[in-house]
Amino acid sequence: MNKSVLARLVVFAFLTLTGVTAYGDGLNGGDTAWILTSTALVLFMTIPGLALFYGGLVRSKNVLSVLMQCFSITCLVSILWFVGVYSLAFAEGNDWIGGFSNIFMRGISEDSMSGTIPESAFALFQMTFAIITPALIVGGFAERMRFSSMLIFSGIWLVLVYGPITHWVWGGGWLGNMGLLDFAGGTVVHITAGVAALVCALVLGPRKNFPHAPMPPHNMTMTIMGAGMLWVGWFGFNGGSALAANGDAAMAMLVTHLSASAGALTWMFCEWVRYGKPSALGAVTGMVAGLGTITPASGFVGPAGGLVIGLAAGFVCFNATIFLKQKLQIDDSLDVFPVHGVGGILGTLLAAVFASSSLGVFSGQGYNEGMTMGSQLVVQFKGVLATGLYTAVITYVILKFVDLLIGLRVTDDEETEGLDLNQHNERGYDM
Numbered sequence: 345m346n347k348s349v350l351a352r353l354v355v356f357a358f359l360t361l362t363g364v365t366a367y368g369d370g371l372n373g374g375d376t377a378w379i380l381t382s383t384a385l386v387l388f389m390t391i392p393g394l395a396l397f398y399g400g401l402v403r404s405k406n407v408l409s410v411l412m413q414c415f416s417i418t419c420l421v422s423i424l425w426f427v428g429v430y431s432l433a434f435a436e437g438n439d440w441i442g443g444f445s446n447i448f449m450r451g452i453s454e455d456s457m458s459g460t461i462p463e464s465a466f467a468l469f470q471m472t473f474a475i476i477t478p479a480l481i482v483g484g485f486a487e488r489m490r491f492s493s494m495l496i497f498s499g500i501w502l503v504l505v506y507g508p509i510t511h512w513v514w515g516g517g518w519l520g521n522m523g524l525l526d527f528a529g530g531t532v533v534h535i536t537a538g539v540a541a542l543v544c545a546l547v548l549g550p551r552k553n554f555p556h557a558p559m560p561p562h563n564m565t566m567t568i569m570g571a572g573m574l575w576v577g578w579f580g581f582n583g584g585s586a587l588a589a590n591g592d593a594a595m596a597m598l599v600t601h602l603s604a605s606a607g608a609l610t611w612m613f614c615e616w617v618r619y620g621k622p623s624a625l626g627a628v629t630g631m632v633a634g635l636g637t638i639t640p641a642s643g644f645v646g647p648a649g650g651l652v653i654g655l656a657a658g659f660v661c662f663n664a665t666i667f668l669k670q671k672l673q674i675d676d677s678l679d680v681f682p683v684h685g686v687g688g689i690l691g692t693l694l695a696a697v698f699a700s701s702s703l704g705v706f707s708g709q710g711y712n713e714g715m716t717m718g719s720q721l722v723v724q725f726k727g728v729l730a731t732g733l734y735t736a737v738i739t740y741v742i743l744k745f746v747d748l749l750i751g752l753r754v755t756d757d758e759e760t761e762g763l764d765l766n767q768h769n770e771r772g773y774d775m
Contacts, residue, residue, distance in 0.1 A: 365595040372460035374589040379465045382584025385471035389577030390479050391418055397570030397628075398483055399772075401678050404562040405762025406487045408772035413491070415478045416496050432507035434470065439518040442511045443673040459587060468554045470510075470585060477506055477533045483678030484541025484546050488759055491767045493752045498723060500742050501540065505735055509536055513727070523712050524727040525720065527596065528585035530640025530692040538685020541676055541733040547743045548752055550675035552759050564624055571628035575604055576637045582642040596642040599650025600635065603642075606651050607634020610658025626662075629683060633661035634651055636687035641695035649698030652706065653691060661687050689728050696720040 395414035399407045420427075431446035445451060449467065456463035478498040485494075512519040513532050526532060551559065561567055582600045586593035611630025612622040637657035638650055645653065662684035668674050674681070697703075700717050701710035711720050746752055758766040765771065 352358045370457055371462065372588070373522075375460045375587070376462060376465055378468050378589035378593065379461050379584055379587060382580035383465070383469045383472055384579045385467070385580025386584065389574050389581060390472070391415055392418070393570050393573030394476065394479055395570065396566050397632075398486065398678055400486060400563040400565070400567030400570060401483075401561045402486050403762070404773060405764055406772075407562065407566075407764065408770055409491065409767055410486055410561045411481065411762035411764035411772070412768060413494055414479050414719055415701045416491075416495060416541050417482070418475050420495060420499055421475045421478060422471060422500055424499055425467075425474050429502055429507045430467050430470065432503070433474075433510035434515045437511065439521070440512070440665065441508050441517075442515050442668060445594055449474065460681060461587065466587070469559065473529060473533060473581075474502060474506055474510075476655050477529075477537050477733035478502055480533070480537035480680055480684055481540045481544060483680040484544040484676050486666075486677040487551055487763065488548055488753055489544075490751065493750060494548075496749070497742055497746050497752075500519060500745075501739065504742065505536055505540065505738050506532075509731055509734065512730075519727050519730065521714060523720070523723050523725065525644055525724065526640045526692060526697040526727065527643035527695075528582045528639045530636075531727050534636045534639060534684040534688025535692070536683040537729045538683075538688055539732050540739040542674070542685060543736055543739040544743065545674055545676040545681075545741065547747075549772075550673070551677065553589045554675045555669070556674050561625060566688060568628055571631060575631060576607060576633065578604070582639060592643050595646070598647055599645055599653075600638050602647055602650040603634040603638035603654030603657065604631045605634070606654025607631055607637065607658040607661075610634075610655050611662045614657075614659060614662045625628050629665075630658045630662065633657040633683045633687050636684045637661070637675045637691035637694075640688065640692045641708075642697060643709075644695055646698070646706065648706045649694075649703070653694050653698065655667070656690060658692065659686050660690055667771065678731055689732075691729050693721065693724050 391414055398414065399410045402410050423551045426449055428447050430449065431444055432442045435442040435444065435446045437443040452463050452467060454462070458466035478501055510532050511517045512527050513524060514520060524531070578600055579597045583593040583597040586596060608627045608631035611633065615626040616622045634654040634657045638653050641653060642647070661683050664686040665679050668676060668682050691744045696717060698706055699708040699711060699720070701707050743752060754763065754766065
């Protein structure tokens with residue numbers, strides 16, 4: 345064999361084994377491959393995962409409208425992220441908002457780096473987070489908001505709520521600088537989506553005949569398929585948030601799986617005790633509660649901590665759902681606030697407990713220098729409070745603006761007919 349060819353093969357093998365490629369200084373091939381894979385997994389969570397999960401939960405006359413909302417939000421957010429929201433979230437700015445240096449993805453080329461991965465991969469990965477967050481809110485107003493109103497609301501909400509809060513936590517803003525622990529989006533994704541969904545449910549009011557007429561899911565098979573896709577996709581959601589193919593990513597995936605399993609079983613047994621029978625809907629909802637609750641803590645806690653967080657998620661979110669729907673009679677159609685909002689709050693606070701390195705088998709990786717469990721809990725509480733209050737106020741203002749502009753809600757007759765026909769002139773099913 346030619347010596348020069350042999351030398352090139354040796355160099356190539358060395359670079360491959362060490363995770364370094366020739367495309368740029370500091371680029372790690374393993375990290376890049378993992379983030380690209382995680383990006384596909386997180387997009388898979390929204391379409392088809394969340395779309396099918398939500399689609400099966402609504403009545404058959406509205407299934408197509410929910411699928412359409414998730415699909416169109418994916419397209420809308422992708423364009424807005426490119427135009428400027430990525431820059432507002434991650435470009436260098438101040439404590440409150442990013443600058444305009446990355447408007448239209450300016451400055452991002454094949455050679456641009458973010459740590460050990462291309463910046464284009466980082467921007468795309470974060471785009472998938474931005475997509476699923478307003479898509480989650482759909483569950484709060486399902487079956488009664490006009491499609492045009494939904495698009496305008498989602499676009500403005502992304503710019504005014506998601507962009508700034510992402511910068512606060514992950515983009516060099518004040519909450520991140522304070523030391524807030526949010527590994528994969530307890531505040532950025534779940535608290536913002538949950539609180540916004542609650543405000544939407546309150547502003548729009550309940551669906552016609554709620555709570556007196558039963559409104560069961562029309563297709564649990566579809567819902568369970570979507571739930572399975574969410575579970576698989578969440579490995580990219582939490583594991584990918586390590587932004588590297590390393591031990592943090594592996595541990596995040598392990599505790600994510602344990603929390604989802606514990607959440608599903610706990611919710612199922614709570615139903616069994618309260619109603620005499622466990623339901624498939626309860627099992628998958630508990631699974632989602634476990635996934636959402638472990639999200640902020642996933643890179644900071646150990647396996648036993650992940651298990652306890654899942655148990656807590658199943659019990660707390662189950663009772664929050666009953667309290668919201670039966671006691672307060674608030675029609676958060678698909679339980680976004682009690683599952684994602686309450687789960688995000690619970691997980692953000694419990695991250696301060698189980699990140700401790702002094703809890704034996706329940707220990708995590710420990711706190712930042714100078715932090716104790718008490719001081720970390722104070723930081724976590726401030727993060728929850730700031731995120732929740734800001735989201736609630738701005739969401740309310742956006743809804744009122746859209747209502748004044750074109751109106752929010754379909755008419756009673758349109759709601760009775762179903763959104764599939766009167767908003768899209770199509771049927772989800774044509775038997």
